[in-house]
Amino acid sequence: MANRIEGRVLRRGDYRYESLRREACWHSGVPDRHPEVIVLANNEDDVVGAVKLAKEEGLRIAVRSGGHSWSGSHLRDGTLLIDLSNLRHVTVDTETMTGAAQPGIKGSELNSMLAERNLFFPTGHCTGVTIGGYLLQGGFAWAGRDYGPACMSVTGIDAVTAEGERVHADESRNTDLLWAARGAGPGFFAVVTRFHVKLYPRKRITMNSGYFWPASAARDVYGFVHEIGRQTPAEINLMCNRDPLTNDEPLISLNATAFTDTEEEAREQLSVFESCPARAQVLTTRLNELTDTGALSRLGTDPHYDETKRYLADNMWTHVSFDSLWPNFEAMLQSWPPAPSHMVLYNWAGCEGQPERPPMAFSVEDELYYGLYAAWSDPAEDQRYTDWVTEHMRAWEPYSSGIQLADENLINRPCRFVTDENLRRLDDLRATWDPDGLFVSWLGRPEPAVNASVIDPDG
């Protein structure tokens, strides 16, 4: 019964239901999907209460931590949405270099707390993203190449199961649940109420160099990044977007960041970018600037994410030479959508000294990561930009080894996001932990057969 729940319980048609549904999606392209009930949990007991309420009412369950899923995978028809945005408690043990954090805390907030103690956790590139969905889908972080996907630094979870039971999973108890929580993303089949994590010493130096080119240099710059991306220890963020610097034509900006213990080492890492064949065509540079991840997010990445716009994202992992990608990219440059639409390319796997991957659901990654994001204002243009993103990413499918659930577009372009073996294991584990299919799964994937008393969320 709802009176087991301290937090707000809103039903379709209730005052504030619609504003809460809209707030549950970070951008203005809120999907036309409506949960029957939204429970704004105040605490872990509320999560237990919400699971029981869903079972009583024959509703499936969707979960939201911060609502930064591009596709709004937590907004589903016919569900009870458990909103965890008020679960924000964090503890840090400086001595053991461990912490515990609830899913509604933002990565940037966590990192500010850690910075005060000279500690570090691999959090995402934008200020607003909460850790709940981020950690479950993998977690592509600042300095992430040094630590692997952030879910590798999750040592345990507290969760509420489909039975409404509170459980703990770590490397000795309920190990299969921890295995799944490290990468299942929106296909996870329980509610995580707390992540137990390991923390790292904070590197002393964060140094960044930026180079900015007109689109005419694109082929040389991307070719260079494909060649050196694997070896360089520096983190590359190569972006293409319309910008005033090029009179609103596409601008290519290369931001390289070194995370080191000495300035000398950082300068050495960043020196390789001076050898880019397009160096002479550069419009402007900012070289060897000392900074921190907070400033990199605020000044570099956040401005591309405007919550008043509608967004569609898609992505791919690859390791091919840029020559294979160029024809499609050349066509994209001719039709680039308005700012702040953009494409990012990060270097990722393959660099010497990267940590070995433990057994975990997260299992598809590659040397380079492309994320493509269209942003627009007019709902009448939804189809146009959905097609633009989806079709251009589809053109690159032959060169891709799969996608990351971070920026997934599964509803329009289903794609491999874990290995086939891991997908089978996730399905088996779901059948064990959630036999009635109470929790919705990846958006666009046909839901497995469920107990007849449970309503189909998408139909």
Ligand SMILES: Cc1cc2nc3c(=O)[nH]c(=O)nc-3n(C[C@H](O)[C@H](O)[C@H](O)COP(=O)(O)OP(=O)(O)OC[C@H]3O[C@@H](n4cnc5c(N)ncnc54)[C@H](O)[C@@H]3O)c2cc1C
């Ligand atoms: C502006 C922006 C920047 C981003 N930058 C990065 C980045 O740098 N690196 C990166 O890796 N990703 C990035 N992402 C992607 C982001 O990490 C994912 O969309 C992530 O799912 C968002 O986390 P969230 O807590 O807001 O999830 P939500 O949107 O709240 O939830 C997404 C899904 O995750 C599941 N879920 C969420 N919380 C829980 C929980 N506690 N228990 C069980 N299931 C849960 C649900 O199935 C839900 O459908 C970015 C996204 C945006 C919009």
